[in-house]
Amino acid sequence: MGELFAGRYELVDPIGRGGVGAVWRAWDRRRRRYVAAKVLQQSDAHTLLRFVREQGLRIDHPHVVAPMSWAADDDKVLFTMDVVSGGSLAHLIGDYGPLPPHYACVLLDQLLSGLAAVHAEGVVHRDIKPANILLEATGTGRPHVRLSDFGIAMRKGEPRLTDVNYVMGTPGYFAPEQMLGEEPDFPADLYAVGLTALYLLTGRKPDAEALVERFTEHGTPGAPEEVPEPLWQVIAGLLQPEPGLRFRTATGARKALAAAVEMMDGPTAGEEPIEVFDQLGPLPAGFGPEGPAHAPGPVPPPLPAYPPLPPSRLPAVQTPLQHPPALPTRAYTAALPSPALPSTALPSTALPAVRHRARQPGPPAKVAVPVLIVALLCLGIGIWALTAA
Template structure:
């Protein structure tokens, strides 16, 4: 039996690690199903504030993987999301190489639909890249994409959690104006989608 968090979430096995958190496959004892649980690893105020901001996003869209619940237990904090079992776009390309154009168009259509829902909530993702594009395991069915990892996302008008001239995001997917320290905006996310499509 793994560690049970807040009397509800049993951490079963690690499935990923990011800048400030580790993602676990966890058993939700209340809902009786597996979920993905992101556990905050760092305890400084800046990381906690960014983590709280991320867990507060509740974007309900079939192509967005947003937090669904959160819990705190002593000095530990986690939030949960649906468990997506198909891997990321990075894994798909690594396993199969360049994808057929029709498949790419299907994925781009879903990615843009998810991103439109994110932008409709005045949220800029700021880190659209293949590693943050997860795929549901559908077997031979139509692919189903989920945009994930809102760790550096922010709502327009929210105070920045980084210094004005500090660049956040993933090199290779940043719009030129973002590399120069411009305020986060929707066109930068779309620029990253274009780079993903390449």
């Protein structure tokens, strides 16, 4: 049995690690499904505030992995997300190297679709990179991208949690304005998408500083040999060092990408099929597709309420004793009648016979007066004797 967190989440096995915590595959006892649980130590106020921001995001989109629920236990907190088992774009490039342009365009289109949904919520992601772009395990079928890791994301206008001179993000995927400490904005995310596109097409991590120099000196430089010219025009529009010269929205970049694909040559015949397989591996012993082997089964439905018996079938209820009738108002000085118990009130063997001691009649009233006189005489004689002594 794995560690039980907050009485609900059973941690199964670690599947990743971020800057401030580990990611576990966990069994959600309430929803009866596997989830990805990001566990953080409440080490300082900044970490806790980032956790509050991240778990507060609720973006429902097929190309976004956003938090679903959260829990706290002692000095740890966690929030849960969908399990995405196909690894990341970094894994894919590690397995296959540069990707075919049409395949890369499918990935970029889905990434821009998810990013458009994030921006529509007023959120700047601030950490777009291949390792944060996950893939469903679709085999050789159409790939399915999921944008994840909103650990340093923030809504526009929210106060920063760090000093303005401290740059948040992953080195190598910063937009030029981020390096200058400007307020986070959507164009910075689009710049990171352009760097990611170059990584997919060349198989190499791009040199952001060298790109800025090339664009500054030559305007839009020529396309790398691995990138078709129509596609390069879209990527160059994402990589402009000046934010005002980039695409204004992810939706606008997506439309330009679709137009570029129309102008590109078709896929090359005989290309090696790209397979996105399960990177998480089998579940550990004691866990199966339907959950832990020791997990209780589904709660049975409540038993139906049986209807009452019809009146004709109810058994007769016998009253053990009958109460005496109410006394009439003028009967207080009269002797009370002894009501007879009905013969059916109790069976003869139901209770042992109880014998009552007969009350002895008190002395008649005419005896009480002489006894009082004798008592007074005795008291008087006693007083006289004491006085005479």
